[in-house]
Amino acid sequence: MATQEADVLIVGAGLSGLIAARTVLQAGLTPLILEADNRVGGRILTEELGGLPMELGAQWIGDTHHRMFALAAELGVQTYPQYDDGETSYELAGTGVLRGNDFHSRFADELAELEKVLRRLDELAAEVSPATPWTAPHAAEWDAITAGAWYDAQGLSPVARTLLEICTVGILAVPTVEVSFLHLLFTIQTCGVTSELFAESEGGAQTTRFVGGTAEIPNRLATLISDHIVFESPVQLIEHGTDRVTVHCRGGRTATGRRVIVALSPMLAGRIGYDPPLSGYRDQLTQRMPNSAAMKAFFIYDEPFWRADGLNGQLISDIGPARMSNDTCILGDEHGVILLFLEGEQARTHTHWSEEERRAALTAELVRHFGDRAATPLHYLDGEWGSRQWTRGCYNANCGPLVWTTYGPALAEPIGPIHWASTDTATEWSAYMEGAVEAGERAAREVIESLNA
Amino acid sequence: MATQEADVLIVGAGLSGLIAARTVLQAGLTPLILEADNRVGGRILTEELGGLPMELGAQWIGDTHHRMFALAAELGVQTYPQYDDGETSYELAGTGVLRGNDFHSRFADELAELEKVLRRLDELAAEVSPATPWTAPHAAEWDAITAGAWYDAQGLSPVARTLLEICTVGILAVPTVEVSFLHLLFTIQTCGVTSELFAESEGGAQTTRFVGGTAEIPNRLATLISDHIVFESPVQLIEHGTDRVTVHCRGGRTATGRRVIVALSPMLAGRIGYDPPLSGYRDQLTQRMPNSAAMKAFFIYDEPFWRADGLNGQLISDIGPARMSNDTCILGDEHGVILLFLEGEQARTHTHWSEEERRAALTAELVRHFGDRAATPLHYLDGEWGSRQWTRGCYNANCGPLVWTTYGPALAEPIGPIHWASTDTATEWSAYMEGAVEAGERAAREVIESLNA
Numbered sequence: 001m002a003t004q005e006a007d008v009l010i011v012g013a014g015l016s017g018l019i020a021a022r023t024v025l026q027a028g029l030t031p032l033i034l035e036a037d038n039r040v041g042g043r044i045l046t047e048e049l050g051g052l053p054m055e056l057g058a059q060w061i062g063d064t065h066h067r068m069f070a071l072a073a074e075l076g077v078q079t080y081p082q083y084d085d086g087e088t089s090y091e092l093a094g095t096g097v098l099r100g101n102d103f104h105s106r107f108a109d110e111l112a113e114l115e116k117v118l119r120r121l122d123e124l125a126a127e128v129s130p131a132t133p134w135t136a137p138h139a140a141e142w143d144a145i146t147a148g149a150w151y152d153a154q155g156l157s158p159v160a161r162t163l164l165e166i167c168t169v170g171i172l173a174v175p176t177v178e179v180s181f182l183h184l185l186f187t188i189q190t191c192g193v194t195s196e197l198f199a200e201s202e203g204g205a206q207t208t209r210f211v212g213g214t215a216e217i218p219n220r221l222a223t224l225i226s227d228h229i230v231f232e233s234p235v236q237l238i239e240h241g242t243d244r245v246t247v248h249c250r251g252g253r254t255a256t257g258r259r260v261i262v263a264l265s266p267m268l269a270g271r272i273g274y275d276p277p278l279s280g281y282r283d284q285l286t287q288r289m290p291n292s293a294a295m296k297a298f299f300i301y302d303e304p305f306w307r308a309d310g311l312n313g314q315l316i317s318d319i320g321p322a323r324m325s326n327d328t329c330i331l332g333d334e335h336g337v338i339l340l341f342l343e344g345e346q347a348r349t350h351t352h353w354s355e356e357e358r359r360a361a362l363t364a365e366l367v368r369h370f371g372d373r374a375a376t377p378l379h380y381l382d383g384e385w386g387s388r389q390w391t392r393g394c395y396n397a398n399c400g401p402l403v404w405t406t407y408g409p410a411l412a413e414p415i416g417p418i419h420w421a422s423t424d425t426a427t428e429w430s431a432y433m434e435g436a437v438e439a440g441e442r443a444a445r446e447v448i449e450s451l452n453a
Numbered sequence: 454m455a456t457q458e459a460d461v462l463i464v465g466a467g468l469s470g471l472i473a474a475r476t477v478l479q480a481g482l483t484p485l486i487l488e489a490d491n492r493v494g495g496r497i498l499t500e501e502l503g504g505l506p507m508e509l510g511a512q513w514i515g516d517t518h519h520r521m522f523a524l525a526a527e528l529g530v531q532t533y534p535q536y537d538d539g540e541t542s543y544e545l546a547g548t549g550v551l552r553g554n555d556f557h558s559r560f561a562d563e564l565a566e567l568e569k570v571l572r573r574l575d576e577l578a579a580e581v582s583p584a585t586p587w588t589a590p591h592a593a594e595w596d597a598i599t600a601g602a603w604y605d606a607q608g609l610s611p612v613a614r615t616l617l618e619i620c621t622v623g624i625l626a627v628p629t630v631e632v633s634f635l636h637l638l639f640t641i642q643t644c645g646v647t648s649e650l651f652a653e654s655e656g657g658a659q660t661t662r663f664v665g666g667t668a669e670i671p672n673r674l675a676t677l678i679s680d681h682i683v684f685e686s687p688v689q690l691i692e693h694g695t696d697r698v699t700v701h702c703r704g705g706r707t708a709t710g711r712r713v714i715v716a717l718s719p720m721l722a723g724r725i726g727y728d729p730p731l732s733g734y735r736d737q738l739t740q741r742m743p744n745s746a747a748m749k750a751f752f753i754y755d756e757p758f759w760r761a762d763g764l765n766g767q768l769i770s771d772i773g774p775a776r777m778s779n780d781t782c783i784l785g786d787e788h789g790v791i792l793l794f795l796e797g798e799q800a801r802t803h804t805h806w807s808e809e810e811r812r813a814a815l816t817a818e819l820v821r822h823f824g825d826r827a828a829t830p831l832h833y834l835d836g837e838w839g840s841r842q843w844t845r846g847c848y849n850a851n852c853g854p855l856v857w858t859t860y861g862p863a864l865a866e867p868i869g870p871i872h873w874a875s876t877d878t879a880t881e882w883s884a885y886m887e888g889a890v891e892a893g894e895r896a897a898r899e900v901i902e903s904l905n906a
Binding site: 144145146148149175177178234236237250267270271273274277279280281283284287288290291293345348351352384385386387388389392393400401402406 | 597598599601602627628630631687689690701703720723724726727730732733734736737740741743744746798801804805837838839840841842845846853854855859
């Protein structure tokens with residue numbers, strides 16, 4: 001097999017890699033993406049169920065995701081608002097199922113406690129620069145404790161503490177005792193404020209969806225650069241020198257270029273071989289940013305029957321496999337679609353179950369919240385990411401204690417001709433599609449500037 | 454290049470892989486070790502300095518390391534006791550340098566506090582089975598907090614807390630806030646009791662050394678199986694099926710067998726590709742056992758001048774690059790040799806310094822403790838492990854919060870024809886050479902039994 005040549009090699013056809021390739025191409029340089037899988041999109045994956053597009057990966061954008069709105073408009077992908085009318089259903093602290101209004105009046109004090117902690121988190125997060133979290137005045141102190149330990153120290157009531165955990169795990173997809181408090185503050189600050197992240201209603205990061213499914217974005221991007229992508233080419237080794245890079249793929253494919261952009265999560269980037277080898281500093285970082293654990297499960301019904309009951313299709317629960325759900329009906333279609341989230345421990349535990357067992361337990365949970373009609377879905381689909389060999393965990397990479405303060409500067413700093421993309425390296429909306437676009441553009445810009453220098 | 458064939462392929466010629474190969478051979482089966490580097494030994498590495506063998510990696514064994522004593526005897530490697538006469542030198546809590554007797558009388562109360570905590574650690578560790586730490590009655594609770602947080606909660610005086618940190622980091626080679634408390638208790642229990650580990654004097658794990666250097670052990674083992682090792686063959690991919698394994702190495706070498714033993718640290722094992730891919734469960738474990746960070750620095754003098762002053766060559770300090778040192782003079786040689794340990798944060802910080810800067814700062818530290826003669830060594834050598842691409846960190850793999858309780862069972866459980874060795878999978882003296890022997894023997898036994906079944 002002949003060696004392919006390009007100006008800029010890009011490892012990975014996720015959103016970040018696709019954006020990098022397009023940006024490089026627009027600058028008059030030739031990109032070549034080497035993708036391990038047989039598809040583009042990475043952590044964006046739309047699968048059909050009952051003829052409807054289900055989002056097994058990234059699904060929403062939020063009002064401040066300016067890059068994504070612009071990208072969708074450019075690609076001609078229409079958007080529509082997330083459904084958000086009616087009450088959320090709660091099942092917390094052994095009270096049985098309560099509708100939102102009842103829950104809010106019964107637990108007004110606890111919700112006020114929670115609100116106070118969220119305001120405090122906002123204040124502390126404001127001290128953290130998302131590009132350089134390790135420079136925050138209290139970085140050393142905050143990076144030495146876990147987010148869970150900080151939460152535990154706030155003297156919260158069990159209901160407030162549980163809600164705080166559920167909301168946070170909904171973002172991190174790992175238990176809060178696995179990440180440093182500095183990492184939590186980084187996560188908040190990269191997105192703005194806690195209300196953007198932890199909104200009980202679907203505000204913040206989850207206001208808007210894409211017509212035809214989120215995969216329309218990477219698929220249309222790929223169409224624009226289709227001559228510049230090769231599939232089923234897992235990169236095993238990157239040889240690099242001044243102004244010269246050769247990548248070697250499983251199966252024998254090789255490609256050469258002047259720069260390479262590695263658009264993979266840090267852990268996957270660490271699994272590639274480099275010749276000459278990278279520093280211990282960079283390497284030990286990639287040993288310490290594991291991907292988190294999330295599953296999504298979809299139920300399709302003949303109609304969104306919960307809406308007629310004044311419910312918004314959202315549940316928040318501390319029992320049952322799922323901690324949260326959403327109404328994810330498809331615009332222009334009359335079926336009812338409920339999405340259940342299994343995140344962190346819930347994902348880890350329930351991946352060991354059979355699909356039937358998961359479906360049965362989730363059905364029981366839905367019936368408790370939305371009534372007997374939930375027992376008879378037309379279709380069911382679930383998916384988790386740890387077993388997908390080219391992703392190995394969603395939503396993102398998290399940092400335990402001392403990782404940011406010890407290794408943070410190694411995350412996005414180029415090494416010779418090697419540049420780093422992926423949403424995990426972003427400073428705005430890291431872990432989101434918005435961050436993937438930022439990181440892809442930033443890495444492409446670094447490369448373009450260095451080649452024009 | 455023709456495909457090589459053997460009954461049992463072994464990835465890695467560290468002590469665990471060598472032991473596995475020898476055990477397999479003794480059972481009448483053919484092993485083949487694929488080693489990435491151009492030498493055997495892995496985390497055992499003896500380099501010459503001024504004509505004397507310096508141990509950049511594993512160095513000592515302790516009285517309960519029965520497998521290692523037996524192995525040394527079998528291989529004809531002589532042992533000799535670690536020098537341990539005289540006082541330790543302390544420099545803690547801003548007191549300036551104090552000799553051991555002065556330190557012990559001045560800080561008798563603090564040392565009593567420390568002793569009490571160590572006894573408590575022994576009690577708690579006794580509840581943890583090193584083969585199944587996740588089954589301990591309080592495993593969930595202990596795995597949700599960091600060892601550092603547990604230490605902080607003991608109400609210790611600054612001196613006792615500092616000493617506890619120094620002793621623990623001397624084992625883990627990462628700060629105590631990076632590991633779960635359950636992992637600390639596992640570490641203690643795998644070695645017996647805290648006195649085995651944390652001995653201020655060189656008891657416990659560090660009583661005995663090897664004539665000619667520790668590398669005599671892997672080197673002589675390798676001689677016995679020299680027809681069964683290939684070097685410079687980094688394994689990139691393991692294809693596996695029922696009773697059949699093919700490994701593919703960088704550079705094109707391939708080998709086939711009926712079983713494979715991966716004798717690498719879990720993180721490195723996770724960087725190999727597997728076809729079919731391994732479960733998310735196993736994969737996410739390997740994302741969460743990063744290797745720690747340690748450096749050793751050796752000074753050679755014309756004689757061990759500190760001995761005449763009644764000092765044992767050991768220092769314990771909370772300032773300066775090194776937190777601890779040892780007299781590591783060579784049996785039968787009259788030079789003085791001091792070994793300084795840089796572990797955890799100390800290793801991470803000082804790898805960014807130039808060798809001259811490190812040497813100067815360490816020299817200043819030695820002069821404070823051992824006097825002006827320490828300023829004029831004949832030779833200096835240091836080495837760290839994060840930058841070594843086939844190791845990527847010493848001494849061992851550590852677990853942050855929730856790793857043991859979530860993923861522990863995946864550590865050593867075979868997957869089809871794939872078996873796991875390396876000291877990190879051992880139940881007795883995990884992270885030590887003793888554990889490497891145990892793990893190599895255990896993995897070989899699994900393979901032999903399955904092939905004879």
